[in-house]
Amino acid sequence: MKHYDLVIIGAGPSGYAAAMRAIDLKKKTLLIEKSTLGGAGITNGALSSKTLWELSRDMLAFRKNLDRYHLEPPKAVWKEIQVEVQNAVQERVHLLDSHLQELQNNPKYATYIDFIEGEASIISEHLVEIETLDERLAFETDYIIIATGSRPRFLPNIPIDEKYILTSDGIEQMEDFPESMVIVGAGVIGCEYATIFSGFGQTKVYLIDKGDSILPFEDADVVAVIEKNLEAQGVHIHRNSSLSRMERENGKVRYTLNFSDGHQETFEVDKALVSVGRVPNYEKIWKEAVPIKMGKRGVEDHDTNTSVKNIYAVGDITADINLVNVGELEGRYAVEKIYGSPKRKLVYENISTIMFLNPEVAGVGYNEKTAQAKGLNYKVVTTDYSTIARAVAKRNTQGFIKLLVTDDDEMQILGMRVVGEQASAAIQAVALLISMEKGIEELAECVHPHPSITEGIQESVRALLGKSILKSGLLKDKVNCYCYDCNKKERVMF
Structure with missing residues (x-):
């Protein structure tokens, strides 16, 4: 029976990244995937939905600027949109597949990587079986990494058929733009799809929100901008x-809603999208004899270790943050942990995120809600995009930068949110400083390119240090600084 140093089940973002790190360490690795390379990070997930968002954003921007050219707004053709999304997915899958083939054909790497398409099952702690289209195979291994990802959550009272009532797995298979659509769930994914379909301008979108505001985990000022634009x-x-x-x-x-004031209403639309989270793919992955413990949200893991000493879990199958960049980080980290000591601890406080909304929202670390939940005193600066020359030049000044630091002389960075054009490009320097547990002096003195959105971050830092060009509080809603006292639960401007 063939023996491997490491078997990785699942070739999505986390599994593929883990395999590549194992190759770096010259470990004989078997990578197994039952469907498509890249997983939900590419197909029916991150890449495909973000391609839709980019195309929708282009259409929205084009429609907004038609008046100056005295042109009638065009209509997007769904079939062409579908083709563009499929092309993006195929390009990425082809890249990963070609890369894997080159590795297997290259004498420098071929010894360390095998790839099999099939459905894997962990028979015991050191034995994995694979069922392919033609045969059943078995391999021994020292270590196993489970990276089987997740799928959309179903609700028992909703008859999802992926034709009229859809999840993200079925949304791209529609035959045309629906005239109307209801989205169940006002979290990130639900709001992203509301942004996408309203941006194309051919679908009336309804969004079901059980609270009084969407994105309940975000601060009110962030939510206000997104709600305003959606409406x-x-x-x-x-x-x-x-x-x-x-x-x-x-x-x-047809759907019926119960409202908090006691009344009930029924509505009719062409399509429904159910976006209420994702569930881990763990069924049939291991036999009952393998004592891997499950929690409420996924495999129980501690620093990627499962309850079985030589078996690790990474990516969406765990109860950690379900993001592509987090999955890749965990995959690489697990391999480094198996074969030595990682240089950095696995922490989630400096994970950069982006919500593909209108405008986009990028974040890292704490926002005010999480800082208050932690019982922290902090300082905040908010800098409006209208003060940033690059935003003015782009003729799009909607948005702001919001930076949180500790309320002490060190002013260690706690977190940041950027709402607006190029938000994601502005976040990474702050993420690095958070991971290094640094203060804000480095950002204040760095020379930024002009004009750029990152200049707004520099001005925000200078405002906290009392040496900004635009002084806090003088221009209404442009640059403002305040302290938050957790005990008194109050803000004080400074």
Whole structure:
């Protein structure tokens, strides 16, 4: 029976990254995937939905600028949009596949990597079986990494058929833009799809929100910008509502909502998108004799270790943050932990995130809600995009930068949110400083290119240090600094 140093089950972002790190360490590795290389990081997930977002954003920007050219707004063709998304997915899958083939054909790497398409099952702590289209195989291994990802969550009272009532797995298979669509769930994914379809301008979008505001984990000032733009694009937000019933009827979707004030209403739309989170793919991955413990949200792991000493879990199958960049980080970290000591601890406080909304929202570390939940005193500066020359030049000054630091002389960075154009490009320097547990002096004195969005971060830092060009509080809602006292639960401007 063939023996491997490491078997990795799942070739999505975390599994693929783990395999490449194992090759670096010259470990004989078997990578197994039952469907498509790249997993939900590419297909029916991160890449495909973000390609949709980019195309939608282009269409929205084009429609907004038509007046100056005295042109009628065009209509997007769904079939062409589908083709563009499929091309993006195929390009990425082809890249990974070609890379894997080159590794297997290269004498420098071929010894260390094998790839098999098939469905894997962990029979015991050191034995993995694989069922392919033609045969059943078995391999011994020293270590196993489970990286089987996740899938959309289903709700028992909603008859999802991926034709009328869809999840993200079925959204790209539609035949045309629906005239109307309801989205169940006002979290990140639900709001992203509301942004996408309202941006194309051919679908009336309804968004069901059980609270009084979308994105309940974000600060009110961030949410206010996103809600304003969604509603300006025609999105109707069903606030303070819960879904009582949803069914298919005569080629339509009927849904009934119970509102917090006691009244009930029924609506009819062409399509429904259920976006209520994801669940881990763990079924049939290991036999009952393998004592891997499961928690409420996924495999129980401690620093990527499962309850079985030589078996590790990374990516969406765990209860950690379900993001591509986090999955890749965990995959690489697990390999380094198996074969030595990682140079850096696995921490999540400096993970950069981006929400593909209108405008985009990038974040790292704490926002005010999480800082207050931790009982922290902090200082905040908010700098409006209208003060940033690059935003003015782009003729799009909607947005702001919000930076949190500790309320002491060190002013260690706690977190940042950037809402606006090129938000994701502005976040990484702060993420690095958070991981290094540094203060803000380095940002204040760094010479930024002009004009750039990052100049707004520099001005924010200078405002906290009392040496900004635009002084805090003098220009209404442009640059403002305040302290938050957790004990008194109050803000004090400075």
